[in-house]
Amino acid sequence: MRVMNHPYRVDLVLLGGGHSHGIFLKMWGMNPVDGVRVTLISESTDTPYSGMLPGFIGGIYSHEEAHIDLRQLTEYAGVRYIHGHVEGLDIPARQIKLADRPPVRFDCLSFNLGSRPQMDDVEGAHEFGIGIKPVARFWEYWSHVQETVKRHGPHTLSVVGAGAAGVETAISMKRACPQLKIQLIQKSSEILPAHHPKVRKIMADKLLAAGVDVICDAAVKSLKKGNIILQSGPPLETDFTVFTTQAGAPQWLAESGLKLDERGFIAVRDTLQSASHPFIFAVGDVATMEDHPRPKSGVFAVRQGQPLFHHVSQYLKGQKPSQFYPQKRFLSLMYTGDGAVLSRGGLAFSHPVLARYKDHIDRKFMKKFQNLELREMRTQIGIVERSDEFEETIRCHGCAAKVGSRILHGALERLKKEPWKPKADFALHHDDAAILDIPSDTRLLQTVDHLTAFVSDPYIFGRIAANHCLSDIYAMGGKPHSALANIIVPYADQRIMEEDIYQTLEGMMTSLESSKTALLGGHTSEGQHLSLSLTVNGLMPPSGALAKTSVKAGHKLILTKALGTGVLLAAAMRIKARGVWIDHGISSMIMDNGAAAACFVKHRASACTDVTGFGLIGHLQEMLISENLGAKLFRDAIPVLAGALEVSERGIVSSLFAQNRAFLDSLSYRDQDPKAKILVDPQTSGGLLAAIPAETADQCLVDLRAAGYLDASIIGQLEPLGTAQPMELI
Ligand SMILES: Cc1cc2nc3c(=O)[nH]c(=O)nc-3n(C[C@H](O)[C@H](O)[C@H](O)COP(=O)(O)OP(=O)(O)OC[C@H]3O[C@@H](n4cnc5c(N)ncnc54)[C@H](O)[C@@H]3O)c2cc1C
Incomplete structure (x- = not known):
């Protein structure tokens, strides 16, 4: 992450990578406030854009098209990124509580955590069903549903809640998986109760045409395996259930001390500041503007992005934040599978061309967050109060x-x-x-x-x-x-x-x-x-355990972790790596090598080393040199982290690559083989490389995988030294 010219004095923390924070970050990247360090905390590195969600479910948009990459966006904005789940707030201590890691301190806070469908009042809902949000979890479920239908034929899926999200979800699912029987369940007598009757009529026809069964006056009481129990009437059979019910707020907000509205969302003033704590801002679904309440919708979250940036910047510069008045009416375009329905007030009509119009608007919005380039940072001058201890002096050494x-x-x-x-x-x-x-x-x-x-x-x-x-x-x-x-x-x-x-x-x-x-x-x-x-x-023990250089001919080479951390980190700094690749790389680097070493001792490894700065080939060469041995490396068995080959082929290399490249002189490989470069990629917290007797290598691999080293692989074999290069990639 790039650092500002002047030391940081204030910690601004953004909770959740929702729509408003996306826009905030884009603007902050172009115009940050001097002396303010910004940190974004989000549980998902790829955050979905709500406008494309139905098309994503329906298979029209790819994952990348419909999601904003928060690692890339924060890198662009010069903002820190913490991949974590927020589970509480301690306002007096100014700390954010996170799952499985220490709390994070803040001076100023902004919420854009969105909402989740309310399903706590339905017994068995979490056990036998899933909410449409968080989208990443829903997506795993949805992928499983589609796989089940593909393998075992028709099944029934119920969508509970026939608001706009439920209607669009049901139609999109039917489009993506026509064999699936879909029933849309609504507790009131009509679908889309908050919409104009004209919209209701059009969407009811679209649901009928798509083959979605609509069941109204059906309040869901509980879920059991294979059944939905209603408040009244016979149970409904179902194999899968997705909740798209009314938006609910995070429950822990109730203990935060923040002023909330009657549904548990953060009450904010027109400045977007909390009605109880002015150093806390809140936008999107998680907030309710006390004097201008609006439906929970992505449109409003998007509209609040720009004012949030201005108001927070004003606050940080010690100025009075301006006021924001959201529109009363707004144009909505609802996805229908074969087109879209336009609705604004009493106006409603459907036409296939509207789908192209919606697609144009949505892609234009997403373009702001794609192909980001590093840029020179211009800072806004000024900072809220200076702390007493802060002295801007020349620092001593x-x-x-x-x-x-x-x-x-x-x-x-x-x-x-x-x-x-x-x-x-x-x-x-x-x-x-x-x-x-x-x-x-x-x-x-x-x-x-x-x-x-x-x-x-x-x-x-x-x-x-x-x-x-x-x-x-x-x-x-x-x-x-x-x-x-x-x-x-x-x-x-x-x-x-x-x-x-x-x-x-x-x-x-x-x-x-x-x-x-x-x-x-x-x-x-x-x-x-x-x-x-x-x-x-x-x-x-005095007898020693594992040496680097006592390799034996015929022994198999086992590598415990995938390669590619060097090139991935180099790409991340240039905003050229997908955020989820870095997430995977971090999961690999976080694993220690303790259990792997124990496994190698148990399986009588003749030699072992850790793969770090010199890359696989550099460290393997150190192993081979004293025993005058060579190695055959099994190209396709060498594990590589997701994305590493892709960025390497785009010409990105780590800064140590220029020196490590010389190790390739000892390797015979197919000209231009992209994998060769990865073999000299410097590794941070890389895996162990060991030589194991051939007869125990397979069992050693089984044990390594059982210990959690899922990328572990037998990558080669030691051989007497030939006349050509000591190592060969086959
Ligand atoms: C199928 C479907 C279709 C929709 N279509 C539209 C539409 O076409 N137009 C429209 O206006 N609205 C639509 N909506 C509604 C819209 O999705 C929401 O109103 C909108 O996403 C709210 O935006 P937000 O910025 O407040 O939060 P979100 O977009 O929900 O973002 C919240 C962010 O916070 C993160 N987060 C949440 N909880 C935590 C936590 N505890 N810790 C850390 N991070 C967390 C999430 O990962 C996410 O990055 C649709 C909803 C659904 C389900």
Whole structure:
């Protein structure tokens, strides 16, 4: 992520990657406010555009056409991205609670979390059905439905709720899967109760023509396996059930202390500020404008994007936010499968050409978020209040670059995790330096590594960086024992520096804890970029465990993780990687190599190393050189992360590639084979590469996959050295 010219003084956090935040980010990228650090938190990296949702379900639009890539958008806007699920808010502490990770601090907040269909009052709804939102979860369900119909023939799917979303969903599903029997269930006597009778009539005809059964006056009471139980009348048979019922607000808002409307949505004033907390803004479905309530719809969320940007910027510059008055009437275009229905007030008509018009509008909207390019950042001057401790002085180096004790203690106090304590026979004494008592029958391993932040989320960076540093110990078959950490944190307001240290430490401690590694101490200083280095101590029996260079001919080569992190991260920085590719890459980097090393020891590996900066070929060459052996590599068995080949073929390489390329001289491969480049791609927190006796290699692979290394693969075989290059890609 690019950083601003001046140190950050204020943390603005955006919750949810909804429509308004999409527009906000686009505008922020062109005109950010100086000194404000923005972080977007979203549970889905690809966020759906509501206008294209029916067409997406109906198979007209691809996933990419109908979704905004939030990793790319945040990279464009110079904004941090946290892929996480928000589950609460502590306003007095100014913290956002997230699932499975530490809370995030904020100075100013903006909500655009959308809504979910209300289904809590229907017993069994979550067990036997699914809501249309979150869309990613619905999509998995919908894919399963289509697969089931394809394999086993006709089934019945019920759509509960015949508002605009329900009607469009039912028609789209029928279009995508004609064999599916679809019933649209509505509790009132007519579909589309909030729409003009003319629209109702047109859509009723369209549903009939599409072959969707409409069942009105049917209030759903509960769901059982295979049945929908109604408040009155006989049960309805169903195989699958999708809820498109009235929008509901996140339940945790009720405990947040925010002023809410009677349905639990955040009450906001015309400035889009919370009616109770002016440093909190809210837009889209999750908000209700107290004086101008409107239906929950994507149209309003889109319209609020631009004013949100202006109002928040005004607030951050210490100005009074302007006021926004939403339109009373708006034009809506409803998807009908064979066209669209236009509705505005009492005007309603349907025509196939309207579908082309709708398509044009929707594509134009999405174009704003596609093919983003990095651009020079111009900043808006001014910032809300300056904190007392903030001094814009020339920063000292040497010992004075050390982070102040107040900041460090603030971060350490927030750390929930106690450092992992090793067994009592390894006494640790805390003094000016750590003293380790190592038993005489044990050998000490030591390694050091340093990484500069390559993702904008410091918690994830801390987790991955610690794994990377631990990896050398695992590669030798040792057990990590203890570590010393050095964190460099960019200069900013003291609360922001404390937050960065806290998040990085939480991430690092999560990895150290799971590897049972004690943190002995460390050092924290100011610098230009966030970075972390760890000196790790490991222990191993005197006889040793895994060496790098004792490879044997005939042994199979097993790689535990897919390659491609280097090129993917390089592409992400240039906004050329899809966000979900980076999500997958992060999941891979977050896995430590502990269980893999144990597996290799169990299966009597003759040699092992971790694949990091020199790429697969560079590290394999180190293994082969002393034993004078060669290797045949099975091209198609070498696992590669999604997207890595694609960006590599577009000419993107990591900055270390130029040096690593020389390793390819030792490899014989088909000219222009795109896979060759990936073999010298530098890996962050890469997998282990081991040589395993041929007779146990298959079982070793089974055990590795059972331990969670799903990309693990037998990628080659060691052979006596031929006359040509020592390695061959076959
Ligand atoms: C099938 C269907 C068709 C529709 N068609 C239209 C249409 O044509 N026109 C129209 O105006 N409206 C339409 N709507 C309604 C529209 O989808 C919503 O009103 C609109 O999406 C609301 O936009 P938003 O920006 O408030 O939130 P959303 O678009 O819902 O975005 C919310 C974002 O927050 C994230 N998020 C949610 N909860 C959390 C959490 N706890 N933690 C972290 N992140 C979270 C989500 O992943 C998402 O990125 C349709 C709805 C459906 C279901």
